[in-house]
Amino acid sequence: MSETVDISEERLHAAPALRVCGAALAVLPEGAVWWEMERMLVVADLHLEKGSAFAARGIALPPYDTRATLRRLDALIAKHRPLRLVALGDSFHDQGAEARMSGEDAAMLSELTRRTEWVWIAGNHD
Numbered sequence: 001m002s003e004t005v006d007i008s009e010e011r012l013h014a015a016p017a018l019r020v021c022g023a024a025l026a027v028l029p030e031g032a033v034w035w036e037m038e039r040m041l042v043v044a045d046l047h048l049e050k051g052s053a054f055a056a057r058g059i060a061l062p063p064y065d066t067r068a069t070l071r072r073l074d075a076l077i078a079k080h081r082p083l084r085l086v087a088l089g090d091s092f093h094d095q096g097a098e099a100r101m102s103g104e105d106a107a108m109l110s111e112l113t114r115r116t117e118w119v120w121i122a123g124n125h126d
Contacts, residue, residue, distance in 0.1 A: 030072055034080055041080055041116075043073070044088035048109075049097035066101060070108045077115055086119045 018025040018033070025042075026034040033042040048066045077085065092098065101109070112118075 028076070030076055032076055034082075039081070039083040041076060041082040041085045042088060043076075043085065045090045046073075046087065047090055047093045048105075049100050050093040066105045067108075070105060070112065073112055074108070077112060082116050084117045084119060087121060089121050090124065091120060 018027055023035060023037065026036065028034055031043070034040075035042065046069050048069060050061070050065050073085075098106075
C-alpha cells in the first residue's frame with residue numbers, strides 16, 4: 001500500500017527550526033538566523049573585504065566578495081524586514097577593511113544600516 005506524502009514547495013524550502021532558551025529561531029539557507037518573534041536577523045562572519053586583504057598579500061582572489069555579501073544582506077533585509085540585524089562578529093576581515101572598501105560598497109552598507117537597526121558585535125577580526 002502506498003502513502004501520499006505532502007512535499008509542497010513551501011515545505012521543501014522551509015527553514016529548519018531551532019530552539020534556544022525557548023525561543024523559536026529559523027536557520028535560513030542564506031546563512032543567517034531569523035527570530036520571527038523579535039523580528040531579528042542574525043548574521044556572523046561576513047568578512048567584508050577579505051578579497052582585498054588577500055590581494056594585498058599577493059593572493060589572487062576575486063574582488064567581489066564584499067559586494068556579493070552586501071547583496072545577500074540586502075535581499076535578506078528586503079525579504080524579512082527585520083527591526084534589528086545583529087552581526088555577531090568578524091564583520092570586517094581586518095582593521096584596514098573600511099579603508100579598502102569601494103565607495104559604492106560603503107554607500108550600500110550605509111544604506112543597509114539606515115533601513116534597520118544594526119547591532120555590531122566585535123569578533124577577533126574586527
